[in-house]
Amino acid sequence: MQADIIDGRALARQVLAEVAEGAKMLDRPPGLAVIIAGDDPASHVYVRTKVKRAEELGFLTEKIQLPADCGEARVLEEVAKLNARDEIDGILVQLPLPADINTLRVMAAVDPAKDVDGLHALNAGRLTQGSGGLIPCTPLGCMKIIKSVIPDLTGSHAVVIGSSNIVGKPMAALLLEEHATVTQCHIHTRDTKFVCRGADIIVSAVGKPGLVNADWIKPRAVVIDVGTTRVPKADGSGYTLKGDVDFDEAVKVAGAITPVPGGVGPMTIACLMENTLTAAKMRKEAKENEWPVLS
Template identity: 75%
Template sequence: MTAEIIDGRALAAQVVEGVRQEMAGLERPPGLTVLLVGDDPASHVYVRGKVKLARDLGFAAEVRQMPADVSEEAVLAEIARLNRDDGTDGILVQLPLPKQINTLRVMAAVDPAKDVDGLHALNAGLLSQGAEGLIPCTPLGCLKIIKSIVPDLTGMHAVVIGSSNIVGKPMAALLLEARATVTVAHVHTRDTPFICRGADVLVSAVGKPGLVRGNWIKPRAIVVDVGTTRIAKPDGGFRVAGDVDFDEAREVAGAITPVPGGVGPMTIACLMENTLRAAKARLLRHSAEKAESAKVFG
């Protein structure tokens, strides 16, 4: 048995096309600003991909780059400026941030309505309650991938390896909302391989290449590999490795995402979707405010 290789690029293209069609009739293009702090090579690559797709869609997309030694106060001041900017619908702070900057404080400073990465505590709380809000892009992309294989997750056992605020926790919340039974494994979990062998859906978001072996996987399970670790090649350059031993896993699983070409494209596509949602919501609020003002002063 060989697993179906899930084509994240093809699924992402469908999401992007949906965004393109939804943009018809908007008063203005959505505005996205990516805040890039420092010189991390991987961050620069990711930002280029995000901004390129946004501009291809017709978004007003820009990168605000700040030096690696910038103060936290300067970053917070820039976020405050973007919060006030009427042309900015979405703010994305590219992670990781330099060590002198408190990531949680920066995330908390972003206007929740412009938080297109879905990492503000308010959006996290809305997600935990199953309420309307902006959902973190990577978990949202993972859920779309999973539902492309099994649309109804009711009663299925899902295991998430990793408990980060960026992927693990919101992924578990989304799977719970989809009526799956969810187990979260982390660094302190006992006998993680045993837990994983019971998973109908297995999502790994740890950043440890080759962690998940073929004998961790339940036959015919859906395996989603979020891991993207850059490994230097002896002859120069680098390769990207996932958390899952792909060659072993594909002999057991029913469907599996590759690295690269799996979760990554869906993350960027969901960022475009979130930015469009944020823009439409802001336009609706502005229209409602104008209508209310006309009632008062008309």
């Protein structure tokens, strides 16, 4: 029996509709600013899509384009300006940054109350404590997808393949918060295939096309494919997107699975919009009550 193919675009539309309704309750549109440095083609595609979604929702939207040789000081200067602007609720620094820029230093410079990527150390710490804050968009989107299939994760065995600060680590923390038993695999894990075969849920986020084969998957498991790697077409006519999962084979075993594209990607952008609204609401409430936004 073939797995249910999870429609990330449909779920994203639901999230965006909720964001649109929530934004109407504010006294001004939420504000989102995106900083992009360099000429990475994929980054420009992602930024255009993010800006377009924000504009469709009526957000105040601003894109700051910097050259690849702008240097770290220039990026930090732009971040500081956006931190100081009251009409900007969310700041997104598009990754990857040019190699000469320290990504962690830039992320640390973003006001954690405006950190809609959820990558500031304060937000990461609040996530591990289960005490709120802004959650990284891709793990948040993955969790919404998983819960659309399994509303109660209590006691489920979840395997996360990948341990990055952007997806792997926060994904594991979110699953733990939902009372799943979590195993995190990475490049040094021995026999990842064996670990995955006992999982009710697999989330793969390593960027290695075809890594997860059908024989890695427990029958009827939920498989979330975060991988999006650009692979040249055989005829040389361009690129195609490939996930970490061998979809054609995995769909014959899994209970539910996300496609690439059309799975996690749309939910990541929808959750960015949700985070921007959340940041705007938190900042509004803090201002009205004269308390710190995050503490």
